[in-house]
Amino acid sequence: MPQATARRAIVIGGSVGGLFAANLLLRRGWDVQVHERATGGLESRGTGIAHHPETEAIMREAGVRDEQAPGVRVPGRCAVDAAGRVVARQDYPQYVTAWGRVFNPLRRAFPADRYHHGRDLVAVTQDADAVTARFADGAQVTADLLVGADGFRSAVRATVAPQVAPIYAGYVGWRGVVEEAEFSPEFAPVFEQFTFGFPGRGQTVGYPIPGLDESVAPGRRRYNFLWYYPVDGGAALTDLLTDASGRAHAYSIPPALIRPDHAAALQADAAARLPAPYAEAPARARQFLVQPIYDLESPGMAFGRVALLGDAAFVARPHVGTGVLKAAQDALALAEALAEAADIPAALARYAAARIPPSRAAVARSRRLGAFIERRLPQPEAEPALGLTLPRLLALSGRPVEGISEGIAD
Ligand SMILES: Cc1cc2nc3c(=O)[nH]c(=O)nc-3n(C[C@H](O)[C@H](O)[C@H](O)COP(=O)(O)OP(=O)(O)OC[C@H]3O[C@@H](n4cnc5c(N)ncnc54)[C@H](O)[C@@H]3O)c2cc1C
Structure with a gap:
C-alpha cells in the first residue's frame, strides 16, 4: 500500500488504458484512485482483439498473476x-483473445476500494502545485497528477485540447x-x-x-x-x-x-x-x-500535470489490432517517466516525446490498411497507387507497428 507521503494520481476512465496506468503507478508507490463513468461493471462487454507478447509482459509488470493461456x-x-x-x-x-481477457485480470489486480463507478468527469483545473477533477455528481478530487484514459471522446482532452475531434x-x-x-x-x-x-x-x-x-x-x-x-x-x-x-x-x-x-x-x-x-x-x-x-490525433499527450493516454490521445483504426497494446505501452512509458523525476510536468513532457511518434505511426499504418474500404474498392489491389497487396495486408494487419520483423515493416 502507498505511504502517507505518496504522490497522488487521479485516473479518469477505468477501462484497459486506465487500469494499466493505475496498476503500474500503484506498484511504484503512487496513491492512485480510478474514476469511471459507467455505473455497472465493464467485465462482460467487449469482443475480440489480437494479442501480443508485449501486452502480456506489461500485464505482468502491472501486477497480473495469471497462469491461464492468454487466448x-x-x-x-x-x-x-x-x-x-x-x-x-x-x-x-x-x-487472439477477448477484450475481457485483458480487462478482467487488470481489474482483479487493482484494489476495488480505489475504483469508483458512476464518476462522470466534467472539469479539470490545475495550477503549479496540483490538479483537480470535478464530476457530474458534484464530487471533487485533487492530486499531483491526472491521467486522462477516458477514451476517444475524452472529456479530459476536451479541457486541454478542445480543438481535437474524431474524424x-x-x-x-x-x-x-x-x-x-x-x-x-x-x-x-x-x-x-x-x-x-x-x-x-x-x-x-x-x-x-x-x-x-x-x-x-x-x-x-x-x-x-x-x-x-x-x-x-x-x-x-x-x-x-x-x-x-x-x-x-x-x-x-x-x-x-x-x-x-x-x-x-x-x-x-x-x-x-x-x-x-x-x-x-x-x-x-x-x-x-x-x-x-x-481517426484521432492529439497535438500532445502532456499538458502540465495532465497526461493523455490510450484512445484519449490517439485512435488508430482497428486494422492494426494494437489499441490495447498502445494503451499499455503508453501506461508503461508514463510510469517509467514519472519514476525518474520529481518534476511532474517535466516527466510528462518526456512521456509525450516518447509516445507521440509511435502513436502517429500506428494511426498512419491503420489508415493505409483501411484506405481501400474508405475508397469503396473491393480489395486493396484494385488501386495500385495504394501500394498494398493482399499478402502485405495480411502481414501488416493485427500486429504491432513497432519492432515487427525485417521485410514486413513499411
Ligand atoms: C466495455 C468496453 C469494451 C471494449 N471492447 C473492445 C473490443 O472488444 N475490441 C477492441 O478492439 N476494443 C474494445 N474496446 C476499446 C478498447 O479498450 C480501446 O480501443 C483501447 O484499448 C484503448 O483503451 P482506453 O482505455 O484508452 O479507452 P476505452 O477502452 O475507450 O476506455 C475509456 C473509458 O473511459 C470511460 N469514460 C469516458 N468518459 C468518461 C468521463 N467523462 N468520466 C469518467 N470516465 C469516462 C469510459 O466509460 C471507458 O471505460 C472496448 C472498450 C470498452 C470500454
Missing part, C-alpha cells in the same frame, strides 16, 4: 475471396460474438482460422476467442467476427446510430440500443454476399456492436 493460438492468417476460396496465406503464430473514416465495424457450441458442423474448419474476407465491399475478419469464463477448451470458446462495412457519413450514419425511441446518438450507439432493423439488414446482406459458411456468424449472433471507425 486461442492461431498459426497464421488467410484471405478468402468472395467465393470462400483461400487466395493468400501468411504464417504468423499468435494468440469519421466512412465505414463502421459491425462486430459480434457467437458461442462455439451454436455453430453447425460445417463451420468447424472455419472456426479455428484467422480469416480475412473480401466480399466485394468492405472487409471481414473472423477468429476464435476464449469463452466468457476465459476458457480456451474446445466447445467452450467463442467466435469473433468483424465486418468493416461502408456507411456514408451524414444521414446514413445518423440513422445507424439512432435507437428505436428516435434518439440519435453522437459518435457511437450502446450495443443494446442498435435497432433490430439494422441488425436484420446486416444479416440479410451477409446471407447474400458472404460465402457459406461465413454468413453463419452474423446469422447466429444474438447481440451486435457497431463501431464507427474514426
Whole structure:
C-alpha cells in the first residue's frame, strides 16, 4: 500500500488504458484512485482483439498473476475471396483473445476500494502545485497528477485540447460474438482460422476467442467476427446510430440500443454476399456492436500535470489490432517517466516525446490498411497507387507497428 507521503494520481476512465496506468503507478508507490463513468461493471462487454507478447509482459509488470493461456493460438492468417476460396496465406503464430481477457485480470489486480463507478468527469483545473477533477455528481478530487484514459471522446482532452475531434473514416465495424457450441458442423474448419474476407465491399475478419469464463477448451470458446462495412457519413450514419425511441446518438450507439432493423439488414446482406459458411456468424449472433471507425490525433499527450493516454490521445483504426497494446505501452512509458523525476510536468513532457511518434505511426499504418474500404474498392489491389497487396495486408494487419520483423515493416 502507498505511504502517507505518496504522490497522488487521479485516473479518469477505468477501462484497459486506465487500469494499466493505475496498476503500474500503484506498484511504484503512487496513491492512485480510478474514476469511471459507467455505473455497472465493464467485465462482460467487449469482443475480440489480437494479442501480443508485449501486452502480456506489461500485464505482468502491472501486477497480473495469471497462469491461464492468454487466448486461442492461431498459426497464421488467410484471405478468402468472395467465393470462400483461400487466395493468400501468411504464417504468423499468435494468440487472439477477448477484450475481457485483458480487462478482467487488470481489474482483479487493482484494489476495488480505489475504483469508483458512476464518476462522470466534467472539469479539470490545475495550477503549479496540483490538479483537480470535478464530476457530474458534484464530487471533487485533487492530486499531483491526472491521467486522462477516458477514451476517444475524452472529456479530459476536451479541457486541454478542445480543438481535437474524431474524424469519421466512412465505414463502421459491425462486430459480434457467437458461442462455439451454436455453430453447425460445417463451420468447424472455419472456426479455428484467422480469416480475412473480401466480399466485394468492405472487409471481414473472423477468429476464435476464449469463452466468457476465459476458457480456451474446445466447445467452450467463442467466435469473433468483424465486418468493416461502408456507411456514408451524414444521414446514413445518423440513422445507424439512432435507437428505436428516435434518439440519435453522437459518435457511437450502446450495443443494446442498435435497432433490430439494422441488425436484420446486416444479416440479410451477409446471407447474400458472404460465402457459406461465413454468413453463419452474423446469422447466429444474438447481440451486435457497431463501431464507427474514426481517426484521432492529439497535438500532445502532456499538458502540465495532465497526461493523455490510450484512445484519449490517439485512435488508430482497428486494422492494426494494437489499441490495447498502445494503451499499455503508453501506461508503461508514463510510469517509467514519472519514476525518474520529481518534476511532474517535466516527466510528462518526456512521456509525450516518447509516445507521440509511435502513436502517429500506428494511426498512419491503420489508415493505409483501411484506405481501400474508405475508397469503396473491393480489395486493396484494385488501386495500385495504394501500394498494398493482399499478402502485405495480411502481414501488416493485427500486429504491432513497432519492432515487427525485417521485410514486413513499411
Ligand atoms: C466495455 C468496453 C469494451 C471494449 N471492447 C473492445 C473490443 O472488444 N475490441 C477492441 O478492439 N476494443 C474494445 N474496446 C476499446 C478498447 O479498450 C480501446 O480501443 C483501447 O484499448 C484503448 O483503451 P482506453 O482505455 O484508452 O479507452 P476505452 O477502452 O475507450 O476506455 C475509456 C473509458 O473511459 C470511460 N469514460 C469516458 N468518459 C468518461 C468521463 N467523462 N468520466 C469518467 N470516465 C469516462 C469510459 O466509460 C471507458 O471505460 C472496448 C472498450 C470498452 C470500454
